Amino acid sequence: MASICFYFQVHQPFRLRHYTVFDQTHDYFDEFKNSSICRKVARKCYLPTNRLLLDLIKKHDGKFKISFSITGVLLEQLEKYAPEVLSTFDALAQTGCVEFIGETYYHSLSFLYSKNEFKEQILKHSQMIEKYFGQIPQVFRNTELIYNNELAKTISEMGRFKGVITEGADHILGHRSPNFLYQPPGCGDLKLLLKNYSLSDDIAFRFSNKAWNEYPLMAEKFANWVNKVNGTGYVVNLFMDYETFGEHQWEETGIFDFMRQLPEEVLKHPDNNFMTPTQVAETYEASDVVDVPHVISWADTERDLSAWLGNAMQSNALHDLYKLEKNIKESRDVDILNDWRKMQTSDHFYYMCTKYFADGDVHKYFNPYDSPYDSYINFMNALGNLKHRCKGEVPKKTVHSQIETALKV
Amino acid sequence: MLGWEFPPFISGGLGTACYGLTKAMSKQGINVTFVLPKSVVGQNGSHVKMLSPADVSKTGTSTRAVTDFETLKIATEMERVKILKIASPLTPYQTPQEYKHIQENKHNIDEIIREKRLLLDETWSFDASNLEVSTDYSGDMFKEIHRYAAAAARLALNEQFDVIHAHDWMTYPAGMAVSALTGKPLVVHVHATEFDRSGEHVNQAIYDIERKGMHAADKIIAVSYLTRNIIISRYAVSGDKVEVVYNGVEKNGDAVNPVKQVGIKSDEKIVLFLGRITMQKGPEYFLAAAKKVLEVMENVKFVMAGNGDMMHRIISMAAEMGIGSNVLFTGFLRGEDVRRVYELADLYVMPSVSEPFGIAPLEALNNDVPVLISKQSGVAEVLTHVLKVDFWDINEMANKIIAVLKYPPLQMTLKEHGNFEVRKLRWEDAAQKCEKVYNEVLVGTV
Known part of the structure; x- marks a missing residue:
């Protein structure tokens, strides 16, 4: 069995305006820049991709599933600058094939500095997701996939989550594969979903790279790579920025066509399916404990802070x-x-x-x-x-x- | 190589650049004959021993080229650099040997010199009305340029070389003359243009010399893309003739100097302006920013190290602005004094209105001083770990000065990365690029 678990990170910060030491006003944020970037990304990515995913879910009759982690700061901006995007996310939520993941409302590094603030932001985010999409997040991902044993413990103690998502960094896995489910030490049933960074980055970073020897990447080829996981693992965690579609990879690269074909190609193999993170956590047993005493993240080659x-x-x-x-x-x-x-x-x-x-x-x-x-x-x-x-x-x-x-x- | 100044007799970056470049070329096995025009006061430099004219007994009767120039003793580091100094004015008559030599070359040196004189006179007739136009340069300077050109042309007949490399407008007539006389390719190196020095109030005579030199050259070396753009747009030179070669910086005792501890100094902060106090360098913008800083912070001293035609105006401006006690003038500094002022400084500011390159910020970084430079400088093209600001944006300049004084981590990070970055700017690379340009022009002549 190979279950593909898609999770898209959807986030835009409130950028600061130019603020000199001589400024004395209390408006720190750049309304103009934030609104124009928000609208631009909505036009190039959020709206067309949401539409595409909604079509795919309908076409495959519930067999195509995805998940999102949308930050509170983006939801606030969408409400203000591009409310039409919110209704398309809501339409996705109504299909029952879309899960919303929990994180810190402000996409913050608070875990490293204040546990109280960290928890407050998780709760605030959870309430926001419930308000907009009628779901209470059951799987957690921390900002920039920052993670260690202590984070797992904090999340476990909150008693709200069934799993945590983080990076499948080589140095924490050793010879083990990210295509299994794991457990943090001493956190009861809490499951660990690890990003398959190789397959994820094939889409997110390498897709349009003409120097890459796999270029051009077609849905059929990618589905074959997924098929190979059958027998050596049971879940392929594809985690990436939502802006991959239309923003990092422009429409002209064919990224939308790739995505349009992908579910069909993947489902051609009878043992493949799509799952959301909570389904993965509920369906599969953890195969091992992963010990992460030091902080990791998704970033750069160092996977550190x-x-x-x-x-x-x-x-x-x-x-x-x-x-x-x-x-x-x-x-x-x-x-x-x-x-x-x-x-x-x-x-x-x-x-x-x-x-x-x-x-x-x-x-x-x-x-x-x-x-x-x-x-x-x-x-x-x-x-x-x-x-x-x-x-x-x-x-x-x-x-x-x-x-x-x-x-x- | 034709130049106008060489350490320790320098008034700005040109001499420093010629020194660094020739030293690196020497290491690469390029033989350089450096021709200096001026009679300079005797003093020992660090690498090059120079003799003052007084030390040399002139034969007076002999007019052979060799005695018109002093050969200067060179330290081992620059063994391939020969420095020749034109010490006497052109003599009107030639010796028979020399005349023969000239005949062999199928050129008449007197003719060339006359042409040169005409060329100069065309644009610069020595009458009073024209002299008034330019108060910055005395008529004598043009005479000297002319004399230099003629002497260099005569010198060229006795020297072995493949390429003529002329630094800035003062040596262009000489470069053109030598090139015409010997048929060797001419490369002109633009360290600054008249537009950088004088803004829109250009001296037409200098502009014309620059333009002629650039058009006569087989290749032009510009110190930055900023300068390259000026050459293309203001002097009507085709872009494929202009190569950019960035300056480098000499390493001086970087490892010996321990990094200064932030915050343990006395409570006074020092912001440094180091350069000529002249329009091009934007001293009044520095003052205006200083005023803004002092409105918010006390205990900041603004040190202006340098001389220049605007010095008196700037001193009275500081007084009028009511910040006289916070602005200190040191006059022109050299050697150890420069080192000391860098040691005291918390920040070096170069607010230049127009700066073709700007070696001084590299030296500041080399001395562990963080740097704020104007975006209107060529060096801004190569430095990333510095603060940058439009020279006219006083508010932002003050904002950034305050930030450096207020936030030690900023000063620390700028220093750390800046010092590292500046080490990558090497004269060796500049010399290599020049050599590439030489090879290109040589191919063209074969």
Whole structure:
């Protein structure tokens, strides 16, 4: 048996506007940029792909299944800028073939800094999903697939989830295959679904790469690769950004045609089917325990945190941000709380990454800033203003002593 | 190679660039004869021992080319670089030997010199009305250029070389003359154009010399794409003739200098401007940004190291703005003093209005000082781990200066990555690219 489990990550951050040290207003986010990007992605990806998937579900009479993880910050933006997308997601939800996965509402790194904040954001997200789609998430994925034993334990203790999704990193699996189900140590029934990064990346990254020796990738060829899993595993976890369709891989690459053909090709083999993550967790038994003492993620070849925490600026910005938690929450001001939380979205720290900056690769492509330094300066200026607000102070001219306290890490 | 300055007798980046480039070429086995025009004051450089004119006894009677030039002693590092200095004005008469030599070359040097004079006079007749147009350059400078061209042409007959490489407009007439005389290909190296130096108020005479030199050249080397674009659009040169060769930077004791600890210094922060205080370098934008910074932060000193025609104006401007006590002027610094000022600085700012390349930021990075440069500089094309700003955007300049002073992690990351990045900009690569250009022009002449 080979069950294909599709999970698409659907997310857009609230990008900050250009905010200098001289700015004193409380609007930190770039309405114009965020709305235009949201509408552009809706037009190029969300709307056409939702339509395609809905057609496929109807065509295959319930045999084609998928799942989404949609962040709270994107749902807020869709509501504001592209409400028509929400109704197409709702139409998908109504088919019964679509599962919505749980995550932190703000697509944040809160797990690394504050367990309380982490749990609050998971609950807030869960409520949002229930409100829009009438489902309560039963499988969890953490931002950037960040994971370790402790995360599994925290999720297990929350008692809401049947499984956790993370990266099938080679160094945690060793000789084992991601095409089985696993278990974290000491977490009862909690299942671990691991991304088959090789097959996932064939679609998400390599699909349009003409230098790739498998180019062009056709649905039939891909289905054959899936067929080979039969007998050596029972689930193929294909996890990718939803923007793969129409945005990272443009329509001209044939990505939509590929997807249109795929279910039919996969279902030609009688032992293949499609499942959602909860179905996978309920259907299959865990074959082994995977021990992950150190933090992993999906990112880059290192599969570690260095894309968000790799330099002094990133760690300083994150520490300063989470240091405010107590003050923010004591201020009992919803606007302040929401602004603080929107600033937790991992993208802000990804923009500050200096790792591959000079080489101009994928990091640059998603970056609205000219340089990681500009993004850090902008973030810290906005954070400085927020800090004053939650102290109940109107930031006059920034006084030097206040700057000093701001610097203490 | 025809140049106008060479360390330690420098007033800007040109001499530094010629030094770095020739040193790297020497290592690559290229023989360079470097011709310097000026009578310069004697002083010992680090690699090249130079003799002042006073040390050399001139024969006076002899007019043979050899005695018109001083041969300077070269240290082993630059063993393939021969530096010749034209020490005396052109003599009107030739010796019979030399005349014979010229005949063999089927050229008449006097004719060439006359042509050169005409060419210069065409655009620069030495009358009073024209002199007034340009107050920056004395008429004497043009005479010197002319003299240099003539002397270089005579010198060329006694030297073995394959390519003529002329640095900036002052040596273009010489390059053209030598090329016409010997038939060797001419490469002109554009470190700056008249538009960089004077904005839109160009000196027509200089522009004409530049334009003639560029058009006469077989290939043009530009120090950045910014400069390449100016050459193409302002001098009507075809793009396939212009190659970009970025400058490099000399490594100086990088490993010896321990990285400064952030935050343990006295509470005073220092922001550095180092360069000529002249329109091109944007000193008034630096001042305007300084004023903005001081509105928000105390204990910041703005150090302006350099000389220039705008110095007095800038000093009084600082006073008028009420920030006089926070802006310090050091005058022109060299050697150890430059090192010391870098050691004190928290940030180096280059707000240039127009900067063809800009070697100074590389030196700042080399000295572990983070850098803020204007987007209107050629060096912005090669540096990524620096802060960049439009020179006219005072607000953003101040915003970034404050950020560096306020957030130690920013300063730290800029230093770390910047210092690493600057090591990748090597004169060896520049020399190799120049050699490639040489080979191209040589193929053309064969």
